[in-house]
Amino acid sequence: MSVPVSWVLSQPDLAIPLRGGAAGIGRTIDLVITTELENPFRWLSGGELVLTTGMRLPATPEARASYLRRLNERGVAAVGFGIGLSHAEIPEDLIRTADDIGIPLFEVPLPTPFAAIVKRVTERSAQLQYDALLRASRAQPRMTRALVRSGARAIVRELATSLRATVLVLDAETRITDVHPDAPDDELLHTIRTALASDPAAASGVHTVHGQSITHQRIGVGGRVHGDLVVVSPAPLSAVDQILLGHANSLLALDFEKPARLWEAQHRLNSTVLGLLLSHETNLAPAWTHLAQAADAAGRIRVLAADCDTLDAVDDIRSVAESMAVRSGHPLFLHLIDRRIRVVLPGVAAVAFARELAADLSPITSRAVRFGLSGEHPLPELVTATDAASMAAAAAERGSAPSEFGALTGRSLLSFDSTRQVLDTLAKTMLTPLTDHDSAHGTELLVSLRAYLEANGQWETAAAATGVHRHTLRKRIATAQDLLGCNLDSARVRAELLLAILAGGN
Known part of the structure; x- marks a missing residue:
């Protein structure tokens, strides 16, 4: 795990004061190396704390400035300059250059061995790695339990808490479905959408925008894509954080991909409940409670009627309706009798559902079906809504868009x-x-x-x-x-x- 430069400077027993490049103390150290080479640059990969006594430091201020700049260009996190051997103090031109380019330059006094710094940073890195693994091992079962108890929203909350970041779930149209702790402002949301759109085929990606790291992973199984899991954090996620992100992604995919048997069983139950309510039986309070899932937030419903000429058309409509319900995550209440299908839909979403259903049918099926849609009704007016949908279907033309009952005014008798x-x-x-x-x-x-x-x-x-x-x-x-x-x-x-x-x- 990376160790912040600021942490190393804060260790009192090391006694290594910062002499230049204060703007860069937020950098992090992955490795500590000691070198006295004149040209160590080819062996550097970035993230190093370079310790040197300046034994082969260039003789001129210009050459020394070039040396420090090249270290910075290789991604070196900081430089520790040991005094008391080759140099009594750090050259002033090096300090000025460090300030100019923002690379931390600190003084290592003669009593402080380089080995002590190496040991302290290595121990701190191991401790951070252990803490991260421990945090991940505790967070993973919490997220799993969250899925069982509370669903996707709880997973998002647990991941955001563990990563100390903002976590969002966006659907396939990049609309926010879940977020924790707070929804991003319009500017940040636009930035996130732009990052996702920059490479729509990528299953994952990391983008740095305006000092923030945006990490995303596609949520999906096989060829089905449900959206994206996005983390917005001040710094890029560590390897352990990425493991947590992947675990959360898998759990979300499982939540979206509920087993087909469960959906089929749920659809059969919903169909049975709807049939009971339409049969005018008594003592149906539990059934009404179950049907309330079909209503919108205002407690209103619309009924879609489909009168089919063939059994193949019945099967096609039922299959398409079930697939749409699975994709949307909404319960499906479908009743079938004598090649007549009746579906109870939320009032606010009914028109879009009905049109999409009609559009998804094969041309052969479409020519064998008449669709009718009731107006909006309170849930207790289920039978009235069903009658209205049936009348609209009877007046509709085969192969046309669903006929709405309200549009029959002035021509219903004809x-x-x-x-x-x-x-x-x-x-x-x-x-x-x-x-x-x-x-x-x-x-x-x-x-x-x-x-x-x-x-x-x-x-x-x-x-x-x-x-x-x-x-x-x-x-x-x-x-x-x-x-x-x-x-x-x-x-x-x-x-x-x-x-x-x-x-x-x-």
Whole structure:
């Protein structure tokens, strides 16, 4: 484990005061080496604390500055300069250069052996490694228990606490589903999304932005991707921290990938509960409590009806609906009887669910199904919502988008075969005298009557619609009334005539 330079400087028994490069004391040390080589640079890989007595230090200030700069370029964490042998003190030009480039330069007095510094840093590194492993060994079972007891949110909380960082779970659309301790501000969230988008095919990555480390891992099993686990921390995660992150990721993947048998059993239970509630049985309080899972936060539901022409269409719809429920993590309440499917959905999410379901069907299935969607209802109005969805499905066209019950206003009677047959008969019976008269005399009695009825008996409005004077329209309506043998002053008569005209397509 890396040891902060500041910790080494804080050890009183080492007595190694900082002489230059104070801006870099936040650097961390991975290894301590001693060298008197003139060109040690090729053997350095970064993170070293270099100890030297300056035995072969260049003779000129320019060359010494170049020496220190090259150490810094190789990623050296700090330099310890031993005095009392080759040099009585650290050259001032070295101190100025250390300040310029921000590499810590401290003085090692003659009584302090280099070996003491090596030993102290090595022991501290081992202690930090042990502490990290101990922390990880305690955190892993806590996260596992959290999954069993409380689900994904508890895992995120445990990981954030263990890493002392901000942890987020983002879904496949990069929306936050869980976060601890606090949600990031808009700027940081944009930075996170940008980091994820920079390499969308990568299963993991580390980015440093504005002094913060953003580490992410893809959450998924096989080809299914559920989102990303993201850690925002002041410094890059250590190897042990990465182990904890991987463990949390695995647990989250397990939570997302609940066994198919569990989902199937849950769907069967939900279907049974829904069937009981639609059967008008008594003593169904537990079933109503179970069904409450289907409602939205306001306690409202919508029912999706699918009337299928074939059993293959039934199987296709049920399969697609179950897959959508598994992906979303929401319970599925589906009832099937006689090739008619009824699904209870949360009020706020129903339209999107219904449209996605219809769009995911094969073309063959789509042509064999009529979809209807009820309006929003309180949960106790389940039967009313189901009836409305059934009416909307009966009025829908095969292969079209789900028909919403509210959209039937003004045309519902003409949408059902049974009522349309009655209205067709009514049209042929009542309107024949008018159609015969118009055909024989070239008049427009039927057109004028429709305009009059649709204008609610307003003469000026109806006359304008037909393009004639209101007195002309009055004569035509009087003639029509005589031919039909009815009283147009009656609202019921006017209503029946208008329905007959609409049903006849006139």
